[in-house]
Amino acid sequence: MDKQGTSLVTELARARGLGASHTGTEHWWVQRMTSLALLPLSLWFVFSIVSMAGANYVTVKAWLTSPCNAALLIALVLVTFHHAVSGMEVIFEDYIHCKCAKLTTIVVVKFAGALGAITCTVAVLKLALGG
Amino acid sequence: MAYSSSRPLSPHLSIYKMHPGMIMSGLHRITGVALTVGLVLMSWWLIAAAMGPDAFARVQWLLGTVIGKLALLGWTFSLFYHFGTGLRHLAFDVGLFLGKDSSVRAGWMVVVFAIAATGLTWAAGCAVLYVK
Numbered sequence: 001m002d003k004q005g006t007s008l009v010t011e012l013a014r015a016r017g018l019g020a021s022h023t024g025t026e027h028w029w030v031q032r033m034t035s036l037a038l039l040p041l042s043l044w045f046v047f048s049i050v051s052m053a054g055a056n057y058v059t060v061k062a063w064l065t066s067p068c069n070a071a072l073l074i075a076l077v078l079v080t081f082h083h084a085v086s087g088m089e090v091i092f093e094d095y096i097h098c099k100c101a102k103l104t105t106i107v108v109v110k111f112a113g114a115l116g117a118i119t120c121t122v123a124v125l126k127l128a129l130g131g
Numbered sequence: 132m133a134y135s136s137s138r139p140l141s142p143h144l145s146i147y148k149m150h151p152g153m154i155m156s157g158l159h160r161i162t163g164v165a166l167t168v169g170l171v172l173m174s175w176w177l178i179a180a181a182m183g184p185d186a187f188a189r190v191q192w193l194l195g196t197v198i199g200k201l202a203l204l205g206w207t208f209s210l211f212y213h214f215g216t217g218l219r220h221l222a223f224d225v226g227l228f229l230g231k232d233s234s235v236r237a238g239w240m241v242v243v244f245a246i247a248a249t250g251l252t253w254a255a256g257c258a259v260l261y262v263k
Contacts, residue, residue, distance in 0.1 A: 032224065035217050042210060046252060053256040054263055057184045064180055077177075084167040091160060120174050123181035 027086060034083040041076045061127065070128035077120040085113035155238045159216040162209035169206040204253065211248040215241035 018024040048069070052060055063069055088109050096102040147153070176194075179186040193199050219237050222228050228237040 032221065035221065039214070039218070042214060046207070046210065050252055050256045051259060053259040057180075057187050060180060060187070064177075073177075077174075080170060084163075084170055087160075087163045088167055091164065116170070116174050120177050123178045126181045 027090075031083065031086050034079050034086070037075070037079045038083060041072065041079060044072060045076055064124065064127045065130070067128060070124050073124050074121050077124065078117055081113045081117035081120075085110055088113075151235050151238050155216055155219075155241070159213060159220075162213040162216075165205065165209040166213055169202075169209065172202070172206070204249070207252055208245060208249045211252075212241065212245040215244045 016024075021027075048063065052063060055063075064073070089106050092102055092105050092109070096105060144153075172194075176190050179190040194203060216238075219228065219241055222237065223234075228234050
């Protein structure tokens with residue numbers, strides 16, 4: 001512990017423990033949580049796709065319209081998009097050095113990711129609810 | 132971050148002796164980017180399925196071409212590799228495999244797992260096709 005008056009970090013900042021990023025470990029933690037969720041979900045998806053190798057549209061549609069598959073698929077889509085966007089965000093933070101280009105890229109990728117996640121969810125719901 | 136080129140940078144890639152962990156870590160990122168690109172393909176596949184048989188037939192045709200199959204193969208490997216290195220990172224987070232040798236051993240286990248799982252997945256896919 002620094003002697004009083006020698007540290008530039010205020011007592012409040014130390015107590016909150018959020019560090020230079022101002023968000024603490026939240027980004028890191030969410031990345032770990034989404035990766036944990038993706039372990040079973042991604043294996044389930046690969047297994048399902050393999051079991052449908054060479055299947056026609058009717059078979060694939062029947063699989064997609066099953067409520068259980070639709071629910072897992074929406075979970076997979078939402079968690080995957082979140083995990084992908086937060087991963088790409090770190091890569092852009094590391095390799096784009098121009099602050100303006102960095103911010104623009106991150107915002108564009110976040111919006112595109114959100115739109116992709118919503119569109120895929122709508123697609124699954126349309127099938128599941130018999131559109 | 133805004134920085135001026137005259138200021139010193141921390142030591143980077145060129146200064147360190149190459150280590151398996153560096154390649155594993157780099158590949159984790161590269162496969163992550165590949166999977167993000169694959170996510171666009173998966174989205175297209177889902178949206179096409181929702182649009183109807185014609186749109187679905189088009190995406191299935193594309194995935195059936197040589198380039199499509201190669202992309203799927205690359206995607207399968209990327210998934211299992213990223214899955215494995217991700218698991219390795221989760222293990223690091225709880226304090227496992229942090230030793231000099233054990234971290235490298237865990238890395239090689241991931242490489243073997245990724246290659247084996249990719250082979251097994253495609254063999255299973257071929258078996259499903261053959262049975263039909």
